[in-house]
Amino acid sequence: MSDASSKDGSQPLKIGLIGLGKIALDQHLPAIHGNPGLAVVAACSPRATHATLPVYRSTGEMLRAHPEIEAVAICTPPQVRQAIAREAIDAGKHVFLEKPPAATLGEAETIRRLAEDKGVSLLASWHSRFAPGVERARDWIGQRRLKQVRIAWKENVRQWHPGQTWIFAPGGMGVFDPGINSLSILTRLLGPEVVVHKADLHIPTNCDAPIQAQVEMVSGHGARIHADYDFLQESQQTWSIFVEAEQGENLALHMGGTILEIDGKVVLQEKEAEYPGLYAHFLRLVRSGSSDADFSPLRIVADAFLVGKRIAAPEYHE
Amino acid sequence: MSDASSKDGSQPLKIGLIGLGKIALDQHLPAIHGNPGLAVVAACSPRATHATLPVYRSTGEMLRAHPEIEAVAICTPPQVRQAIAREAIDAGKHVFLEKPPAATLGEAETIRRLAEDKGVSLLASWHSRFAPGVERARDWIGQRRLKQVRIAWKENVRQWHPGQTWIFAPGGMGVFDPGINSLSILTRLLGPEVVVHKADLHIPTNCDAPIQAQVEMVSGHGARIHADYDFLQESQQTWSIFVEAEQGENLALHMGGTILEIDGKVVLQEKEAEYPGLYAHFLRLVRSGSSDADFSPLRIVADAFLVGKRIAAPEYHE
CATH class of the missing domain: 3.30.360.10 (Dihydrodipicolinate Reductase; domain 2)
Structure with missing residues (x-):
């Protein structure tokens, strides 16, 4: 799914950002920009625009326009995350999930199963x-x-x-x-x-x-x-x-x-430097072909x- | 934990019934009585009495008075099940949990972990x-x-x-x-x-x-x-x-x-013959040293x- 250059780390991991709300702008973009191992290629949002990034209206549009994207970061409200994660995983992309990982435990477990079945890395992030x-x-x-x-x-x-x-x-x-x-x-x-x-x-x-x-x-x-x-x-x-x-x-x-x-x-x-730490963790997961998906905080809620x-x-x- | 005679099945499995409410009287007792592989030895309940069974006021009292008990069936309201299950598992007893297995997923997962650690059989029953x-x-x-x-x-x-x-x-x-x-x-x-x-x-x-x-x-x-x-x-x-x-x-x-x-x-x-089927299932689990603890219905709720x-x-x- 990811090409050889991204697997061996000689090229930055190409990321598509899904959702362009407060957390994406305040935290995700600066953290990605600050990590030489990562590059943001495009974004999608139903309404937002961005000064420098190409922004698409849906995940599907973005992934079709940028087949070089290797991983997505999902920063939408939790209610719509499962459908987006499924689309990205089906397309063979690694997934960084903003917290909480999904609206329900059932959705979160489904995302974990889909990622396992497809062999992509999943980070259920807890910044x-x-x-x-x-x-x-x-x-x-x-x-x-x-x-x-x-x-x-x-x-x-x-x-x-x-x-x-x-x-x-x-x-x-x-x-x-x-x-x-x-x-x-x-x-x-x-x-x-x-x-x-x-x-x-x-x-x-x-x-x-x-x-x-x-x-x-x-x-x-x-x-x-x-x-x-x-x-x-x-x-x-x-x-x-x-x-x-x-x-x-x-x-x-x-x-x-x-x-x-x-x-x-x-x-x-x-x-505070949580998101740089998180993205370094995500990059390590992708490079080592592993996942980190602990849902216990959501289970407690x-x-x-x-x-x-x-x-x-x-x-x-x- | 269970003695040799119960493991090989030559003696009926000795059960202590915890909780003597409607479901215990209507379903558990008749199902246990109807299975020659099972014998109910005693019961406990904070208030109830019973015509033929010795009834104790707490799980601890019952287990101390009847060390021959090998398994307990927990039919109390869900809110108190985890503490009772922990006490029974600590004492090395197999556990039949009435549905729902606990008040929360966290409690249910704790019971499952305790049973695994102790090597006793757990049935999270769904009649x-x-x-x-x-x-x-x-x-x-x-x-x-x-x-x-x-x-x-x-x-x-x-x-x-x-x-x-x-x-x-x-x-x-x-x-x-x-x-x-x-x-x-x-x-x-x-x-x-x-x-x-x-x-x-x-x-x-x-x-x-x-x-x-x-x-x-x-x-x-x-x-x-x-x-x-x-x-x-x-x-x-x-x-x-x-x-x-x-x-x-x-x-x-x-x-x-x-x-x-x-x-x-x-x-x-x-x-309808759910409880006889359930108890036959429980007996098979105990005899084969295995467990059945699927919490997906509780996760959905x-x-x-x-x-x-x-x-x-x-x-x-x-």
Whole structure:
């Protein structure tokens, strides 16, 4: 499927970008441009245009016009990802899926099966796992028994998701759209065997997805986990995970994992560079003919919806 | 874990029954009594008593009083199954899980992992798969390309679930408690790769789970599936699956699979005998040291909750 020059890495991997929304422009394009092993060839979007890239109205049009494309990055809203992924995989392209990998677990599992059957690489990406503090936090946790973990993931939806009305539509996940980032870090830190016990889902009466949520979980090793998600945070934005070990030692990741604090002291504070890390990971997967498709963060969200108590919240208007 | 006499089958498998509600009394006890390879030794329930069986107040009490128990059947409400399954598996007992296997996919996967690690047999049971018409319908479907499938699963909750208030509590699944039976048949007929596209969930304003639902799905082979679940059916109860093949041929399972109709003619009509079939299956699994734990029906329900449109329905009072 990919030609010899891309397999041996002598030529940059040629990428088609599907979806030209906020995340594609803010993160994907700069990360691709910054990696000499990658080249973006074209994009597609039902409406958007771009100053330098040729933009097509559909995946099929783009792939027909640019048969040299070897991989696609799918950055559309999750509700339409499965059909696009199927089209790209059928055409033999490697696939980089923006998070969440699909609107449902069934769709995600279907994409994984299609990619396996076709022999292309699949990355179900979780950008927050590439935050600078995550791997060091994982090492620290690996050497200790944990007592409890607390997640506080609070942001102002009006500031961070302007115009993204799909977020509150069925399948848009509401506050779990950013919240799933915390779960992607959590499952990297503690392993995928996190079980939901209880969830309170506060759903605005004019929306189909929660605007606030509290979730009680337990890790595979028995640590209690409490997560507090809030889309209506107006003051300081908070993306923190607090870990307490059995001997009273503690660790905290702040600002989505760019700050690592151990026993009250900041031991790491670095600029966010998640997408460059993600794209380097994707390139390694393609070059080695492998895949990375862990759906545990989406499974946790599905479980929270399955057992969640639905609480009516005031109407939301942007 | 199990002694030699049970492994070689010269002695009946000794079972402890956990939960003594409607399903335990109506189905499990008669099925166990009817199988000479099985013997029920004791039961436990927080409140219930029984005319002939010793009844304990907890799983731990029962297992301590009867170390000869080799397997447990867990027939409690789903919300408490994981903790009980863990206790039984830790004690080296084989586990028969009533459907649904747990309140969440995470719990179900944990139970599966624990059973694998301990080397005990696990049956995540789906009793409707043992309805008399299911295997013959599966053979018919295996020889055809399908166009569409329609599920109509409509019953009167007041008649079939009196006093089962857990059904409308978080994790109780509402109309999907019976509805998941249709999904267990569907995934036996069409394979587990069924993907949810859309769901309408009608949730009474005083409940946490739907009383009616419509779900749009597609099979791994591309057949469209429409399911209509209704807990407020007062006239004729309906548990039917209608299958239409590409050449216009059609098949229907009625009354939960006890009646099989092909091209408009009834070709099979048999008395329901699901639990005897299930227990024979469980005994074979234990004797052969294997497990049967397919969670695809629960995954479909979780996906329906994840992408479902929540529609307020009138209050429900039993």
